Amino acid sequence: xxxxRIRARLAASRRWHPAEFVLWGLALAAVFLLxxxxxxxxxxxxxxxxxxxxxxxxxxxxLVSLGHAAFLGVGAYAAxxxxxxxxxxxxxxxxxxxxxxxxxxxxxxxxxxxxNDLTRLMVTxxxxxxxxxxxxSFGSITGGADGLQGITMAPLLGLFEFDLxxxxxxxxxxxxxxxxxxxxxxxxxxxxxxxxxxxRDNPLRAAAAxxxxxRRLTAVYTLAxxxxxxxxxxLAQTTQFVSLDVLAFHRSADLMLVLxxxxxxxxYGGIIGALAFKxxxxxxxxxxxxxxxxxxxxxxxxxxxxxxxxxxxxxxxxVRRGAALFSRRRKAP
Amino acid sequence: MKLLTLLVDxxxxxxxxxxxxxGLSVTLGLMNVIxxxxxxxxxxxxxxxxxxxxxxxxxxxxxLPAAFVLTxxxxxxxxxxxxxxxxxKSHLDQVMFSIGxxxxxVAGIDYLMGSTQQFIQLPGWLQGRFDIAxxxxxxxxxxxxxxxxxLAFGLQWGFTRTxxxxxxxxxxxxxxxxxxxxxxxxxxxxFTFALGSGLAGLGGVLGVELLGLDPSFPLKxxxxxxxxxxxxxxxxxxxxxxxxxxxxxxxxxxKYFIPQVGAFIIYALMVVLLLLRPxxxxxxxxx
Numbered sequence: 214x215x216x217x218r219i220r221a222r223l224a225a226s227r228r229w230h231p232a233e234f235v236l237w238g239l240a241l242a243a244v245f246l247l248x249x250x251x252x253x254x255x256x257x258x259x260x261x262x263x264x265x266x267x268x269x270x271x272x273x274x275x276l277v278s279l280g281h282a283a284f285l286g287v288g289a290y291a292a293x294x295x296x297x298x299x300x301x302x303x304x305x306x307x308x309x310x311x312x313x314x315x316x317x318x319x320x321x322x323x324x325x326x327x328x329n330d331l332t333r334l335m336v337t338x339x340x341x342x343x344x345x346x347x348x349x350s351f352g353s354i355t356g357g358a359d360g361l362q363g364i365t366m367a368p369l370l371g372l373f374e375f376d377l378x379x380x381x382x383x384x385x386x387x388x389x390x391x392x393x394x395x396x397x398x399x400x401x402x403x404x405x406x407x408x409x410x411x412x413r414d415n416p417l418r419a420a421a422a423x424x425x426x427x428r429r430l431t432a433v434y435t436l437a438x439x440x441x442x443x444x445x446x447x448l449a450q451t452t453q454f455v456s457l458d459v460l461a462f463h464r465s466a467d468l469m470l471v472l473x474x475x476x477x478x479x480x481y482g483g484i485i486g487a488l489a490f491k492x493x494x495x496x497x498x499x500x501x502x503x504x505x506x507x508x509x510x511x512x513x514x515x516x517x518x519x520x521x522x523x524x525x526x527x528x529x530x531x532v533r534r535g536a537a538l539f540s541r542r543r544k545a546p
Numbered sequence: 547m548k549l550l551t552l553l554v555d556x557x558x559x560x561x562x563x564x565x566x567x568x569g570l571s572v573t574l575g576l577m578n579v580i581x582x583x584x585x586x587x588x589x590x591x592x593x594x595x596x597x598x599x600x601x602x603x604x605x606x607x608x609x610l611p612a613a614f615v616l617t618x619x620x621x622x623x624x625x626x627x628x629x630x631x632x633x634x635k636s637h638l639d640q641v642m643f644s645i646g647x648x649x650x651x652v653a654g655i656d657y658l659m660g661s662t663q664q665f666i667q668l669p670g671w672l673q674g675r676f677d678i679a680x681x682x683x684x685x686x687x688x689x690x691x692x693x694x695x696x697l698a699f700g701l702q703w704g705f706t707r708t709x710x711x712x713x714x715x716x717x718x719x720x721x722x723x724x725x726x727x728x729x730x731x732x733x734x735x736x737f738t739f740a741l742g743s744g745l746a747g748l749g750g751v752l753g754v755e756l757l758g759l760d761p762s763f764p765l766k767x768x769x770x771x772x773x774x775x776x777x778x779x780x781x782x783x784x785x786x787x788x789x790x791x792x793x794x795x796x797x798x799x800x801k802y803f804i805p806q807v808g809a810f811i812i813y814a815l816m817v818v819l820l821l822l823r824p825x826x827x828x829x830x831x832x833x
Binding site: 271327334335340343350469470473504509514517 | 574580628631632635638639640641642643645646648650652654656657765769772773776810816817820821
């Protein structure tokens, strides 16, 4: 009886909302509508994937991280090195970057799960800094401060050449984002996803109800690392360059801002946040290219001091009003 | 003998780290607030000293109390205006809020002072080296060790022997019960926050010579402060002090003997220590 009800709830939450079709349709249509903006659209798609990765652990499992860039970096360097030394096939690089980051996630997970929020923040930060120092020290492999140069990619599936306009790059990143989004959507609306939320909301009660917290958290942490690795691989392949910047602290901090803008815990937050963040970044960078960090900092402060509630409240009110208008119009005739 | 000189360098470095981070450990322990922007106060102190010396011609020794007072005032004002609303928020919110402050401070200082490294002219009596039993000891390093040692001693005395200190310890142990007993926890906290900011500013001035000073200071040393606080624990003064010593000596020795791995040792040390003792190396056993 209870099982049936839970199954029905999960099935209902898996159903697609019309707005979701509109969003993905627009993302695809952008190839024709905004042919000059494909390079930045590609960056947005990659950032969205990266944000979904953080949302999986932060929004659903409640694990805080200040060093998520570590996995982006591992994925990017793995994909870049594979392209230089072994094969230039994009899909092989994507798989390799994803697996490498997943492995890094699996290995570091016991370190992260131990301790409270504070030690977790510090350990994740420490791990990403460690990787940055390693990448800097082993300059003969990673190129050090000069970055990893000389990445050339073979055509995607042997058919589509990577062009200068970023058309192939954007479609490639969008396709990967969509497929991984579908997977994430399926996972968070499964009993597994439900148990993650139980652990997030009350670890003690979840443990008492028989949820194996450590195993579940390890699984989702590894999954999130794999997603970040995929984002890193896409970044390396579509820009054909990897620098130490992929491991830098500001990557992790910017990612936080993306999730704050979009909202955590519903997957679309990462996509909406990435879109808003990049547009904002572009707008500020044209006004003050040098001090753009100041405005990011101001946004973070304002968001925490109450701007987030105002923004999300406003958006929700708009959505409600729109929905009310829509349903009234449908009833009218 | 080179080893002893290194040891003195490491101790001086650790002493400055202690003065920089000591305020952070108390604010963290007292209000459970994660303040990553602590380094911004240190940077503010350093730049205040640079400006006072270059523009107002103040002698170095007077910039120390001046920087302390200025940053303590700034800390008191910011605590009242900005920090108070975030005490009740989640750790993640506090982290993002303080990262935002750091970004603003970094870009702001870059805009005002430029991105180049700043230097200060030490007075003649602090330049050069002593020769103590064949060991060359920098005068400035000795000065730093003596001054910071006195400060640490004073803090320890204030923390354990005064009425203020015992109220503070009570509030750190259990803020709710302390409030119930009539201890003004918020006022205590505001005062401690200002004191900690002032100490950070003072450490910032002392550190210009030893740590360097440029706009990226708060980000570069953020991890060092965090190591001192997490490894040292938040319930004593001696814990962070020993942690800062350990960190200073390990960092100086590491950079001297194996320079190619750079800051790697610090991060590795921190991760390992946090894994072995999640509550800090010198945390008091709760009974």
